[in-house]
Amino acid sequence: MKIAILGKPFDEALAPFLQQLIDDLVQRQTEVLIVESFHTYLDQHITLPGNIATFRRGDSLEDVKFVLSIGGDGTLLDTVTYVGSLQIPILGINTGRLGFLATIAPDKIAPAIDALFKGHFVLEDRSLIRVDTDPDSFGAINFGLNEFSILKRDTSSMIVVHTYIDGEYLNSYWADGLIVSTPTGSTGYSLSCGGPVMLPQTNNFIIAPVCPHNLNVRPLIVSDKSVISFEIEGRSNNFLLSLDSRSVTVEANVQIAVRRENFNARLVKLNHVNFLSTLRSKLNWGLDRRNPAGIPI
DSSP states (O other): OEEEEEEOOOOGGGHHHHHHHHHHHHHTTOEEEEEHHHHHHHHTTSOOOTTOEEEOTTSOOTTOSEEEEEESHHHHHHHHHHHGGGOOOEEEEEOSSSOSSOOBOGGGHHHHHHHHHHTOEEEEEEOOEEEEEESOSSTTOOEESSEEEEEESSSSOOEEEEEEETTEEEEEEEESEEEEEOSGGGGTHHHHTTOOOOOTTOOEEEEEEESOSSTTOOOEEEETTSOEEEEEEOSSSEEEEEETTEEEEEETTOEEEEEEOSSOEEEEEETTOOHHHHHHHHTTTTOSTTOTTOOOO
């Protein structure tokens, strides 16, 4: 089996868990590939076998069976851009903070790898959002797992985002910006702007304004079969487009449209992990002084 690993720097206390992971994979005679930048970091903190290969963005991962994302949710979002249309299953190991996507705690790495090799998991497809702009802004990596955002670039006055659904005028949002979120991204930036939480398999987008001038303008759920297009205006001639963790500055005359990408991100879910349990855990649902254990009452 061939497994690729991507990751970000981690707390020194987690080094033994990562050493155990590498040792376990080597013992199982796994062919391991590590992204070059993370390989350099790992080599300074744990002992790596000399025969582990490295790869860079753009290198083919076609023969890879699984990809391990070691970090937080941001690392997993970046991992999706390496996998792209290959739809290689991704297992998220959480060495970061919140961990809606990267759900495997460091002390659960060993049983998670064992479950991976025994086939005790399910694959969960997550929809992606695709952004097309003229002139081109994001190049070949014009898709994201969480959200696309249009934002004012600095502390200048708010912007106006004229929004259309399948060519029909929806609204002109006077705001600091506008977010179009996938169901996966509903627990991210959109949530902090008052958007709803959606289950991962919901085939919708959320359109959520950022700090709108008109308080009666609320987040809107639309079908992900729609094409959503935008025109931007404001006192400044430059605006910020953000796609997950990647952002570019554009001029006001840019043409923008978003739609659902024609491939998905494929996440590995172990049998004891599901979205509802993650929601309860990460958002502390049901926990208060009257119910400290979070037991349904």
